[in-house]
Amino acid sequence: xxxxxxxxxxxxxxxxxxxxxxxxxxxxxxxxxxxxxxxxxxxxxxxxxxxxxxxxxxxxxxxxxxxxxxxxxxxxxxxxxxxxxxxxxxxxxxxxxxxxxxxxxxxxxxxxxxxxxxxxxxxxxxxxxxxxxxxxxxxxxxxxxxxxxxxxxxxxxxxxxxxxxxxxxxxxxxxxxxxxxxxxxxxxxxxxxxxxxxxxxxxxxxxxxxxxxxxxxxxxxxxxxxxxxxxxxxxxxxxxxxxxxxxxxxxxxxxxxxxxxxxxxxxxxxxxxxxxxxxxxxxxxxxxxxxxxxxxxxxxxxxxxxxxxxxxxxxxxxxxxxxxxxxxxxxxxxxxxxxxxxxxxxxxxxxxxxxxxxxxxxxxxxxxxxxxxxxxxxxxxxxxxxxxxxxxxxxxxxxxxxxxxxxxxxxxxxxxxxxxxxxxxxxxxxxxxxxxxxxxxxxxxxxxxxxxxxxxxxxxxxxxxxxxxxxxxxxxxxxxxxxxxxxxxxxxxxxxxxxxxxxxxxxxxxxxxxxxxxxxxxxxxxxxxxxxxxxxxxxxxxxxxxxxxxxxxxxxxxxxxxxxxxxxxxxxxxxxxxxxxxxxxxxxxxxxxxxxxxxxxxxxxxxxxxxxxxxxxxxxxxxxxxxxxxxxxxxxxxxxxxxxxxxxxxxxxxxxxxxxxxxxxxxxxxxxxxxxxxxxxxxxxxxxxxxxxxxxxxxxxxxxxxxxxxxxxxxxxxxxxxxxxxxxxxxxxxxxxxxxxxxxxxxxxxxxxxxxxxxxxxxxxxxxxxxxxxxxxxxxxxxxxxxxxxxxxxxxxxxxxxxxxxxxxxxxxxxxxxxxx
Amino acid sequence: xxxxxxxxxxxxxxxxxxxxxxxxxxxxxxxxxxxxxxxxxxxxxxxxxxxxxxxxxxxxxxxxxxxxxxxxxxxxxxxxxxxxxxxxxxxxxxxxxxxxxxxxxxxxxxxxxxx
Numbered sequence: 001x002x003x004x005x006x007x008x009x010x011x012x013x014x015x016x017x018x019x020x021x022x023x024x025x026x027x028x029x030x031x032x033x034x035x036x037x038x039x040x041x042x043x044x045x046x047x048x049x050x051x052x053x054x055x056x057x058x059x060x061x062x063x064x065x066x067x068x069x070x071x072x073x074x075x076x077x078x079x080x081x082x083x084x085x086x087x088x089x090x091x092x093x094x095x096x097x098x099x100x101x102x103x104x105x106x107x108x109x110x111x112x113x114x115x116x117x118x119x120x121x122x123x124x125x126x127x128x129x130x131x132x133x134x135x136x137x138x139x140x141x142x143x144x145x146x147x148x149x150x151x152x153x154x155x156x157x158x159x160x161x162x163x164x165x166x167x168x169x170x171x172x173x174x175x176x177x178x179x180x181x182x183x184x185x186x187x188x189x190x191x192x193x194x195x196x197x198x199x200x201x202x203x204x205x206x207x208x209x210x211x212x213x214x215x216x217x218x219x220x221x222x223x224x225x226x227x228x229x230x231x232x233x234x235x236x237x238x239x240x241x242x243x244x245x246x247x248x249x250x251x252x253x254x255x256x257x258x259x260x261x262x263x264x265x266x267x268x269x270x271x272x273x274x275x276x277x278x279x280x281x282x283x284x285x286x287x288x289x290x291x292x293x294x295x296x297x298x299x300x301x302x303x304x305x306x307x308x309x310x311x312x313x314x315x316x317x318x319x320x321x322x323x324x325x326x327x328x329x330x331x332x333x334x335x336x337x338x339x340x341x342x343x344x345x346x347x348x349x350x351x352x353x354x355x356x357x358x359x360x361x362x363x364x365x366x367x368x369x370x371x372x373x374x375x376x377x378x379x380x381x382x383x384x385x386x387x388x389x390x391x392x393x394x395x396x397x398x399x400x401x402x403x404x405x406x407x408x409x410x411x412x413x414x415x416x417x418x419x420x421x422x423x424x425x426x427x428x429x430x431x432x433x434x435x436x437x438x439x440x441x442x443x444x445x446x447x448x449x450x451x452x453x454x455x456x457x458x459x460x461x462x463x464x465x466x467x468x469x470x471x472x473x474x475x476x477x478x479x480x481x482x483x484x485x486x487x488x489x490x491x492x493x494x495x496x497x498x499x500x501x502x503x504x505x506x507x508x509x510x511x512x513x514x515x516x517x518x519x520x521x522x523x524x525x526x527x528x529x530x531x532x533x534x535x536x537x538x539x540x541x542x543x544x545x546x547x548x549x550x551x552x553x554x555x556x557x558x559x560x561x562x563x564x565x566x567x568x569x570x571x572x573x574x575x576x577x578x579x580x581x582x583x584x585x586x587x588x589x590x591x592x593x594x595x596x597x598x599x600x601x602x603x604x605x606x607x608x609x610x611x612x613x614x615x616x617x618x619x620x621x622x623x624x625x626x627x628x629x630x631x632x633x634x635x636x637x638x639x640x641x642x643x644x645x646x647x648x649x650x651x652x653x654x655x656x657x658x659x660x661x662x663x664x665x666x667x668x669x670x671x672x673x674x675x676x677x678x679x680x681x682x683x684x685x686x687x688x689x690x691x692x693x694x695x696x697x698x699x700x701x702x703x704x705x706x707x708x709x710x711x712x713x714x715x716x717x718x719x720x721x722x723x724x725x726x727x728x729x730x731x732x733x734x735x736x737x738x739x740x741x742x743x744x745x746x747x748x749x750x751x752x753x754x755x756x757x758x759x760x761x762x763x764x765x766x767x768x769x770x771x772x773x774x775x776x777x778x779x780x781x782x783x784x785x786x787x788x789x790x791x792x793x794x795x796x797x798x799x800x801x802x803x804x805x806x807x808x809x810x811x812x813x814x815x816x817x818x819x820x821x
Numbered sequence: 822x823x824x825x826x827x828x829x830x831x832x833x834x835x836x837x838x839x840x841x842x843x844x845x846x847x848x849x850x851x852x853x854x855x856x857x858x859x860x861x862x863x864x865x866x867x868x869x870x871x872x873x874x875x876x877x878x879x880x881x882x883x884x885x886x887x888x889x890x891x892x893x894x895x896x897x898x899x900x901x902x903x904x905x906x907x908x909x910x911x912x913x914x915x916x917x918x919x920x921x922x923x924x925x926x927x928x929x930x931x932x933x934x935x936x
Contacts, residue, residue, distance in 0.1 A: 793877030797844035
């Protein structure tokens with residue numbers, strides 16, 4: 001299994017210049033203030049600074065540093081979703097995502113970076129406040145043009161880079177300009193320094209302006225650029241002449257750079273503003289090609305824009321993106337050019353077509369080798385940001401039919417990706433619009449996806465209703481078969497095995513007629529599940545074997561894993577644990593290829609439980625630990641509870657009831673906390689065995705203790721044999737801690753962290769601390785020591801900083817406790 | 822000590838205590854020895870505390886009158902090249918918009934720290 005990375009920060013595209021002191025200070029502030037917002041205009045370098053700070057202080061956050069790029073989204077309800085995506089958290093069944101995210105963050109010290117909050121400022125403020133309130137070891141570093149305006153926020157105003165005092169090359173702005181000019185292949189000699197200095201002042205040290213200017217040094221000298229940019233100020237066209245000076249400076253630089261582009265480069269840059277997220281050349285060609293841009297020249301035009309620093313790209317030039325500031329500017333021009341609607345239309349059409357193609361390749365077409373299916377899946381998921389933008393446009397322009405088409409071909413819909421709820425939100429929104437131009441078949445598809453989402457929310461009755469309604473108008477194709485499979489699942493959960501069997505057979509017959517191996521496998525797996533429920537084990541085995549064969553023929557790892565897991569369950573029901581374990585094991589590498597997640601966690605937990613019963617304790621430990629980690633990381637509390645149950649089984653199999661009982665109790669407590677019931681029969685049996693062996697009192701005590709333990713502690717109990725102390729001693733008292741009387745108010749710093757044995761103070765500081773015990777004022781101390789009161793105040797500030805105190809009284813008490821020298 | 826303008830009083834002990842606490846806040850907000858810190862407060866005990874705190878934190882207190890007209894205020898703030906500004910006035914905060922001020926602290930922030 002892959003090692004989980006502790007951050008998702010992107011590699012820096014080029015060297016970071018300057019701001020050394022700011023970075024050091026911000027690292028301390030982020031640790032201190034919990035919410036630091038870097039504020040300033042677009043192009044001043046907020047994002048780069050935030051990423052730099054985040055990377056630098058990453059070691060202080062064992063649970064990781066997670067970046068949510070909010071520039072990609074335009075709807076408030078997606079803020080939490082973006083944060084969840086950054087963390088790798090998946091939606092829990094029937095639970096609000098914000099709660100899941102908050103629970104996931106409570107695992108330890110962690111830093112969240114919310115980049116570009118300004119366009120969703122209210123939602124960001126609300127979410128940030130909720131998360132900070134739910135966990136006090138969370139820190140947030142935000143970037144925004146406006147502060148979030150919530151309690152405890154430290155607003156840090158990002159200044160431009162330092163300007164040169166005289167004609168020196170050490171100023172940050174000069175260093176940045178020279179660095180970027182060199183990257184563009186221009187060597188500037190000392191003779192041009194005065195011009196560079198003049199240009200830096202002209203551009204007020206604004207990093208984006210300096211980068212745009214430096215990208216032009218191959219054609220224009222710094223002096224020429226300075227002259228032209230200067231002229232620009234008087235030519236500002238967009239009516240922003242009243243904007244603050246910095247903003248005007250930046251706009252002038254962007255306009256100047258844009259005006260220097262060739263006509264076709266200008267057209268391309270404008271058109272690129274339709275992309276919400278990163279794009280590749282292929283996508284750019286399809287959406288942005290067309291007169292006056294010939295298909296073949298787009299790659300060169302794109303390269304030219306990269307050279308001019310207007311478009312950013314990764315090292316391999318496989319993905320491109322626009323800086324938010326440039327994108328905003330280009331989008332304005334696209335509107336002015338009257339191309340906006342046509343481009344959005346084209347973007348929507350291309351997205352629709354691409355997603356349909358990827359969907360077909362991944363799932364529907366027969367005989368496609370797995371690597372190609374996987375590639376289609378990966379590409380489809382990579383279009384998420386743009387899919388959202390396209391859906392927005394479709395809804396806005398009233399093109400409901402196309403919007404529904406786009407929804408229904410997102411692989412994110414199927415359980416393969418595990419998260420149908422976002423699309424359900426879209427579909428509900430779209431179905432509320434005017435449906436007169438929409439075919440019944442399309443509406444039926446939409447109903448089908450609603451049924452999916454309702455099942456995921458455990459609303460089985462309504463799910464059934466929508467699924468049946470959807471079948472009335474669905475064509476005989478892939479989606480219809482999928483709907484039968486959904487019905488099998490829903491009906492089985494409702495205890496209606498007979499009807500479930502009927503739908504499994506209908507789906508299987510359709511799929512067989514169409515040569516659709518995916519749905520053959522799904523239908524057979526459904527039949528096997530039905531047979532298993534009815535206790536017909538041999539039939540279940542036969543259908544399961546066939547399901548796996550069809551699934552392997554198709555090649556998609558998800559359906560293969562589904563069939564293998566079904567076979568494992570059948571073997572388990574038969575009591576053949578060795579076979580069960582072997583079948584479950586088959587699914588592990590397959591699900592791992594799909595990126596792990598909820599399904600992998602589930603099958604690992606099953607393996608752990610079966611291995612424990614087989615007496616293979618080392619394997620059981622390892623599988624349960626892996627499952628626990630996956631569930632923890634993806635925020636699945638139900639999965640964590642499942643692992644705790646598995647660990648309880650393991651401990652008992654090892655003869656360790658002292659651990660088995662608390663682990664079961666912790667699982668029950670966790671389930672209760674998310675409003676779920678535990679299987680009482682299993683617990684009763686375990687407790688009965690424990691009472692027989694350990695006695696009533698001991699068993700009750702162990703159960704009570706487990707109920708108070710955190711899931712992590714309970715897991716460690718079994719996994720590592722780590723037993724926390726029996727009695728609850730309250731917060732541990734570190735050695736050398738201060739007497740309680742002077743502990744600073746809640747959240748006070750560092751009191752327990754003092755070095756033991758020797759004083760960190762200088763002789764003079766100790767002397768002043770001693771005088772403070774006598775209650776002397778600064779002036780009195782100053783007179784006593786024949787120094788100035790300001791010096792006394794300075795010493796006292798130093799003492800407080802060293803000892804982590806916030807008042808003179810604390811020093812006095814501390815000094816009184818010290819052995820006299 | 823009595824402020825002649827407002828008649829508000831502050832004892833020497835209060836001044837020592839408050840400026841010491843404020844000095845800690847300033848340090849934690851990044852003020853280092855030799856840094857200029859702008860203090861733009863009306864005359865009174867708070868101004869006294871803030872100025873003492875800046876000095877205690879090792880900084881250079883640069884007082885600016887809040888009564889200056891906006892353009893002049895803006896120029897003063899820019900010219901100071903200060904990283905930290907102490908003020909409670911919205912107009913002064915805004916005047917600092919195009920400067921190199923990173924952090925603006927209010928009197929309440931100095932009293933008990935912003936958090």
